[in-house]
Amino acid sequence: MPVIALTQEMGSLAKNVALRLGELAGLQVMRHEVAENVAGRMHVETSLIHRLRGGKASLRERFSTDRQQVAVFTAEEVFALARGGNIVLRGWGATLLLRPVPHVVCVRITRPFEQRVDWLMENLETTDREAAQAEVRRSDDAHANRMRAQFGVTWGDPLLYDLVINTERVSVDSAASQILALAAAPEFRETDASHACLEGLALSARVRAALKADEVTSGTNIGIEAAGGKVVLTGLVLNEQERDAAARVAGAVAGASSVENRLRIMAVSRKFTHSKT
Amino acid sequence: MDELGALFHGFAVVLSPLNLGLMIVGIVLGVLIGVLPGLGGANGVAILLPLTFSMSPTSAIIMLSCIYWGALFGGAITSILFNIPGEPWSVATTFDGYPMAQNGQAGKALAAAFTSSFVGAFIAVVMITFLAPLVAKFALKFGPPEFFAVYLLTFCSFVGMGKGSPFKILASMAIGFALAAVGMDTVTGQLRLTFGIPDLMRGFDFLIAVIGLFGIGEILLSMEEGLKFSGKTAKLNPRVVLETWKELPRYWVTSLRSAAVGIWMGVTPGGATPASFMSYGLAKKMSRDGAKFGTGQVEGVVAPETAAHAAGTSALLPMLALGIPGSPTAAVLLGGLLIWGLQPGPLLFVEQKDFVWGLIASMYLGNIAGLLIVLTTVPLFAAILRVPFSIIAPVIIVICAIGAYTVHTAMLDVWLMLGFGVIGYVFKKLDYPLAPLVLALVLGDKAEDSFRQAMLVSQGDLAIMWSNLLVGSITGLALLLLLWPLLSRAWAGVRRPKRIELNREQPVD
Numbered sequence: 056m057p058v059i060a061l062t063q064e065m066g067s068l069a070k071n072v073a074l075r076l077g078e079l080a081g082l083q084v085m086r087h088e089v090a091e092n093v094a095g096r097m098h099v100e101t102s103l104i105h106r107l108r109g110g111k112a113s114l115r116e117r118f119s120t121d122r123q124q125v126a127v128f129t130a131e132e133v134f135a136l137a138r139g140g141n142i143v144l145r146g147w148g149a150t151l152l153l154r155p156v157p158h159v160v161c162v163r164i165t166r167p168f169e170q171r172v173d174w175l176m177e178n179l180e181t182t183d184r185e186a187a188q189a190e191v192r193r194s195d196d197a198h199a200n201r202m203r204a205q206f207g208v209t210w211g212d213p214l215l216y217d218l219v220i221n222t223e224r225v226s227v228d229s230a231a232s233q234i235l236a237l238a239a240a241p242e243f244r245e246t247d248a249s250h251a252c253l254e255g256l257a258l259s260a261r262v263r264a265a266l267k268a269d270e271v272t273s274g275t276n277i278g279i280e281a282a283g284g285k286v287v288l289t290g291l292v293l294n295e296q297e298r299d300a301a302a303r304v305a306g307a308v309a310g311a312s313s314v315e316n317r318l319r320i321m322a323v324s325r326k327f328t329h330s331k332t
Numbered sequence: 333m334d335e336l337g338a339l340f341h342g343f344a345v346v347l348s349p350l351n352l353g354l355m356i357v358g359i360v361l362g363v364l365i366g367v368l369p370g371l372g373g374a375n376g377v378a379i380l381l382p383l384t385f386s387m388s389p390t391s392a393i394i395m396l397s398c399i400y401w402g403a404l405f406g407g408a409i410t411s412i413l414f415n416i417p418g419e420p421w422s423v424a425t426t427f428d429g430y431p432m433a434q435n436g437q438a439g440k441a442l443a444a445a446f447t448s449s450f451v452g453a454f455i456a457v458v459m460i461t462f463l464a465p466l467v468a469k470f471a472l473k474f475g476p477p478e479f480f481a482v483y484l485l486t487f488c489s490f491v492g493m494g495k496g497s498p499f500k501i502l503a504s505m506a507i508g509f510a511l512a513a514v515g516m517d518t519v520t521g522q523l524r525l526t527f528g529i530p531d532l533m534r535g536f537d538f539l540i541a542v543i544g545l546f547g548i549g550e551i552l553l554s555m556e557e558g559l560k561f562s563g564k565t566a567k568l569n570p571r572v573v574l575e576t577w578k579e580l581p582r583y584w585v586t587s588l589r590s591a592a593v594g595i596w597m598g599v600t601p602g603g604a605t606p607a608s609f610m611s612y613g614l615a616k617k618m619s620r621d622g623a624k625f626g627t628g629q630v631e632g633v634v635a636p637e638t639a640a641h642a643a644g645t646s647a648l649l650p651m652l653a654l655g656i657p658g659s660p661t662a663a664v665l666l667g668g669l670l671i672w673g674l675q676p677g678p679l680l681f682v683e684q685k686d687f688v689w690g691l692i693a694s695m696y697l698g699n700i701a702g703l704l705i706v707l708t709t710v711p712l713f714a715a716i717l718r719v720p721f722s723i724i725a726p727v728i729i730v731i732c733a734i735g736a737y738t739v740h741t742a743m744l745d746v747w748l749m750l751g752f753g754v755i756g757y758v759f760k761k762l763d764y765p766l767a768p769l770v771l772a773l774v775l776g777d778k779a780e781d782s783f784r785q786a787m788l789v790s791q792g793d794l795a796i797m798w799s800n801l802l803v804g805s806i807t808g809l810a811l812l813l814l815l816w817p818l819l820s821r822a823w824a825g826v827r828r829p830k831r832i833e834l835n836r837e838q839p840v841d
Contacts, residue, residue, distance in 0.1 A: 207620050276616065276617070276622040276623050276625075277623050278623045278624055278627060279623075289624075289626070289627050290623055290624065290625060290626045290627060291427055291616065291625050291626030318626075319427065319626050321424075321427060321609075321612075321613075321626075323420070323423050324415070324416070324417060324423060324426060325416065325417055325420075325423070325553075325554075325557065326553045326557070326760055327372075327419075327420040327550060327553070327760075328372075328545055328546045328549040328550045328553065328756045328757075328759075328760050328766055329372055329374060329420065329545075329546045329550075329660060329766060329767065
């Protein structure tokens with residue numbers, strides 16, 4: 056049940072590679088589920104999520120949308136899909152989110168800028184080269200900014216991936232067979248340990264999403280580690296109410312068998328007669 | 333660039349052997365004050381003020397301000413090593429400092445705390461160097477109504493910016509005004525509120541109040557808590573310090589942001605403690621590692637320490653340029669000015685250049701000296717704290733009593749100090765802020781004087797407070813701040829209430 060994570064770069068033919076992989080190995084291919092589910096959880100239109108990803112959202116939309124919320128719900132969806140296995144995931148930060156899982160193959164598919172512009176012009180049936188160039192640049196900038204903000208990495212750094220394929224000369228078929236060959240290699244074999252790792256990450260993503268969705272804990276920013284159904288909460292919260300709510304919400308998440316609450320409270324630990332210098 | 337020339341002149345003043353020696357003595361005493369429970373910046377400086385009576389004003393202010401820097405540095409030591417904040421503004425340092433010590437990184441945490449304290453102070457001093465002369469020059473145009481408006485702004489900003497109940501702040505301030513009114517009326521020479529007791533003719537000296545409220549009150553609070561220092565040991569070797577210094581430039585954004593928060597909260601009477609909490613909260617919110625805060629992040633030590641030191645330093649700006657103290661320690665320094673025979677206010681920059689620029693230069697050098705001293709002497713101070721509190725507390729009470737006695741060499745002052753100590757304890761138990769009381773006590777008669785002068789000028793017409801754009805806008809701002817608690821409550825009624833960013837239980841003054 057291989058899980059393959061691809062990058063999403065406008066005009067890079069990653070979509071064709073994903074579809075081909077699906078055909079060759081009988082894998083599911085992710086389509087728009089993530090955007091729909093995230094939009095559903097946030098009670099916004101699906102198109103808003105797409106606009107935010109493509110860098111096309113208006114200034115007001117960008118300010119009024121909680122990006123952290125988008126990121127947290129996205130991560131939950133990606134892990135949920137990866138847990139199911141037998142799937143090709145494309146974009147949504149899947150390559151970075153699933154990078155710690157040993158059996159997930161993380162692939163970047165790229166192509167020279169001019170060819171991507173050509174692809175877009177063909178796709179949009181336009182002859183306005185400058186507009187197409189601007190469109191590709193805007194999409195790249197939006198992706199690069201989001202990767203930096205969310206994961207603190209430089210988008211496109213080859214060290215982030217197991218395999219980088221340039222489709223300038225490599226055909227879609229060859230790319231797909233290369234990826235499948237790598238997925239069958241012993242280092243990507245699925246083991247109990249690798250599954251446990253994925254389960255742990257998925258559980259912590261679910262806990263994080265649940266905390267984000269709960270009214271009391273939506274503003275907290277805490278460390279969540281999960282392994283074998285055991286959730287450990289670390290970090291700082293504002294008050295006891297938040298601490299207890301965080302533990303309660305985490306305990307109610309499906310798959311969390313026990314919660315260890317190591318949260319500390321941001322409180323004044325001593326009484327002072329003065330607080331001014 | 334007149335300021336730079338004047339500043340170098342100031343360095344020349346400070347760099348005499350006597351002043352350098354006093355600077356080092358001041359820093360060491362200050363760190364001791366900072367680590368000991370019951371002694372803080374304000375009462376520490378107040379107790380040691382009599383030591384300086386025989387010195388020249390410049391040497392005296394250098395020593396006292398260095399005690400203050402030392403106290404600011406010292407608070408971090410107990411926070412990181414013992415998880416017990418030595419000073420209220422180092423409470424936020426315990427959040428990440430103590431976990432770092434638990435992870436065996438005590439040296440790194442201390443080095444980061446001291447260095448970022450230094451950075452915060454340095455940024456604030458640069459601000460003071462260039463801003464204070466400008467503010468003073470501007471303030472030279474002030475007449476009595478303007479000064480009263482600025483006093484009013486100071487009082488009202490306590491109400492508007494203070495945390496906790498505005499009524500408690502007002503009550504505390506009103507008690508301060510009442511105490512300030514005791515004694516002889518400076519305009520008519522009548523006796524007020526003395527009830528025929530000759531000793532009350534002198535009025536209540538705020539130094540006694542500061543020593544009692546902050547010193548004895550805090551000892552009482554600490555006794556109740558049963559303070560016990562047990563924690564990590566510190567080893568600070570040069571290698572750890574250098575490694576930490578290499579890492580710190582990574583947090584430059586956090587440093588700058590925290591320094592800005594600190595300077596703002598210091599110049600307006602927000603204070604160092606809210607500044608440290610606020611910048612810690614902002615750093616947690618804006619950092620990519622926000623989720624890891626509280627588990628031992630260097631950034632979580634950098635943010636509060638930078639802000640606290642920046643606030644502590646910039647609190648001296650209104651004291652220097654306008655003669656209006658924004659914090660109790662600044663008030664004590666201001667009291668010192670009067671004792672040394674200097675008239676605080678904007679004229680200082682014209683008439684006492686040596687004094688003012690010596691002080692500003694000593695802010696630079698004192699902080700460098702402070703950084704070096706704390707980095708080298710941490711184990712010593714940590715060792716002092718292992719002495720049981722039952723031995724430390726009586727010693728501190730005796731020191732406070734001696735300090736109170738020497739102000740006027742009057743035994744009554746010692747009893748008053750004890751009385752103020754009880755008031756301080758009760759106030760804190762009931763969550764009343766003390767700083768408004770102290771500042772009302774200090775500024776009460778000054779504000780009254782300038783108000784009555786203004787009334788004499790205008791023949792009793794209150795409209796003088798709006799007579800020109802300057803005084804009108806200051807008065808308007810003051811009234812806005814006074815009504816701010818009501819306005820914000822009304823606003824919250826209209827809009828959805830905002831999430832509380834910080835803990836409700838944070839100190840109220």
